[in-house]
Amino acid sequence: MSRTKKTATAVVGALPRVDLLPPEVRAERRSGVAVRRAWMGVIGVAAVVGIAVGGATLRSIEAQDELLSAQADTQQLLLEQGQYSDVRDLKTEITKLAAAQAVAGSTEIAWPSYLAQIEATLPEGVTVSTITIDQASPVAEYAQSENSLQAPRIGTVMFTAQSVTLPSVPDWLDGLATLPGYTDATPGTVDLKDGFYEASVTMHIDQRAFSNRFAPTEGE
Known part of the structure; x- marks a missing residue:
C-alpha cells in the first residue's frame, strides 16, 4: 500500500498576499453587512406598511365622504317629508277614527230593517204591539244562558203580538227561524184581552245578526 505525497505548488508570478487583519475586524465587517441587510429588510417592511396605511386612510376618507x-x-328627505306632515297627520287621524268606528260598530244591528223582517214573519192579521231589545255592547260580553243546550247569543228580542183570531204560534216560530242570527225562540202565554188575542215570544240571536257595516274589508 503506497502513500500519496502532497507536493506544495508555487504560483509563479503571483504577488504575495498576507492577511494581517485580526479575526475581530473580519467578524465586525461580517456583522456590519448583516446589520445593513437587516435595516434594508426593516425599510422594506416599513414601506409595505406605509402603503397599506395609505390605502386604508384613502378608503376611510372615501367612506367618510359617502357617509x-x-x-x-x-x-x-326629512325636509321634504316635513312638507307633507299635515297630510300624514290627517291620514293617521283617519286611521284612528276608522279603527274606533270599527270597534264601536262591531255589535251594531240594523234594528229598523231587522224589526221589519220580524213583522214580515207574522201570520196574516197579526201585528206587533210591544218590543223589548237587549243586546251586547262593544265593551262587555253578553250574558249567556246557564242551560248548556242553548246556543251562544248576543241579544234577546221580546215582543208581544195581537190578533183578533187565535194566532198559530207554531207557524210564527217557523217564520222567525228564517231570520238572520236566529238561535232559538220560546213562546209565552196567549191571552184574550179586550177582544184581542195577545201572544208573547222571546227570541235569541247570535253574531250573524250584526250588520258588519264598519268591519274592515279584505286588503285594508
Whole structure:
C-alpha cells in the first residue's frame, strides 16, 4: 500500500498576499453587512406598511365622504317629508277614527230593517204591539244562558203580538227561524184581552245578526 505525497505548488508570478487583519475586524465587517441587510429588510417592511396605511386612510376618507353624502340625502328627505306632515297627520287621524268606528260598530244591528223582517214573519192579521231589545255592547260580553243546550247569543228580542183570531204560534216560530242570527225562540202565554188575542215570544240571536257595516274589508 503506497502513500500519496502532497507536493506544495508555487504560483509563479503571483504577488504575495498576507492577511494581517485580526479575526475581530473580519467578524465586525461580517456583522456590519448583516446589520445593513437587516435595516434594508426593516425599510422594506416599513414601506409595505406605509402603503397599506395609505390605502386604508384613502378608503376611510372615501367612506367618510359617502357617509356625509348619505346624511345629506337623509336630511333632504326629512325636509321634504316635513312638507307633507299635515297630510300624514290627517291620514293617521283617519286611521284612528276608522279603527274606533270599527270597534264601536262591531255589535251594531240594523234594528229598523231587522224589526221589519220580524213583522214580515207574522201570520196574516197579526201585528206587533210591544218590543223589548237587549243586546251586547262593544265593551262587555253578553250574558249567556246557564242551560248548556242553548246556543251562544248576543241579544234577546221580546215582543208581544195581537190578533183578533187565535194566532198559530207554531207557524210564527217557523217564520222567525228564517231570520238572520236566529238561535232559538220560546213562546209565552196567549191571552184574550179586550177582544184581542195577545201572544208573547222571546227570541235569541247570535253574531250573524250584526250588520258588519264598519268591519274592515279584505286588503285594508
